[in-house]
Amino acid sequence: MSVKLQKGQKVSLSKENVGLSRIIVGLGWDEVEQKRHGFFAPKPKPIDCDAFALLLKNGKLTGKEDIVYFGNLTHKSRSVMHMGDNLTGEGEGDDEQIMIDLNQVPSEYDRIVIAVNIYQAEARNQHFGMIKNAFVRLVDARNNNEMCIYNLTENYSGQTAMLFGEVYRYNGEWKFSAIGQGTSDKSIGDFAKRYL
Incomplete structure (x- = not known):
């Protein structure tokens, strides 16, 4: 049974799902319809x-x-794999997926940050206020059962990157924290500097 998470909520992944190893982190969003300004x-x-x-x-x-x-x-380490780039976000379900094999994540890594940015946001004058129905969900790859989902419901106008959540180790078990924090970082590299 899938758990609907609220902002700031944490959930244990390994305790509720004995033998869990591979998870799919599914991320999705829809574009708010943009109006043309003038016929031409x-x-x-x-x-x-x-x-x-x-x-x-x-x-x-x-x-x-x-x-x-x-x-x-x-x-x-082959423990984390991005399943490919979706250039438009069109279609039902997950727009992009990241596969994590929890058992293969080397022990020196304690946290995996899951985030999304808008490519060339500044040049295209785009931001997360132009996005709706954004979510992150975690799926047990053994059976495709959704374990939890976090729907981002706040208005993120002016924000060009978004920290969706974190998968992290705590006392020998894996957990997920729903964060939903927007930033004005212009690129993946800019966002990454927050963690140096």
Whole structure:
């Protein structure tokens, strides 16, 4: 049974799901319909959201190889894999997915940050206020059962990146924390600097 999470809520992944190893982190969003300003105005560019994961050691990012995103689809440990870039966010269900094999995450990593940014947000004059129905959900890859889902319901106008949540180790078990914090970072690299 899936648990609907609220902002700031934490949930145990391993305690409720004995033998859990591989999880799918599904992220989704829809674009708010943009209006043209004038008959001859160009059609607005689609919003290209990019999901990414940061693998942290003691809460810190120690190298760019620990960023899993469309330009680095598989972590060197093979424990975290980005399943591919969706350039438009169109379609039902997850727009992008990140697969995490919890049993394979090297012990020096204690936290995996799950976030999304808008590609070229500043140049395209786009922000998360133009996005609706954003969510992150965790699925048990053994049976495709959704364990939990967090729907982001706040207005994030002016924000160009979003920290959706974190998968982290605590007392020998894996947990997930729903965060939903917007930032004005212009790129994945800018967002990553928060953890240096």
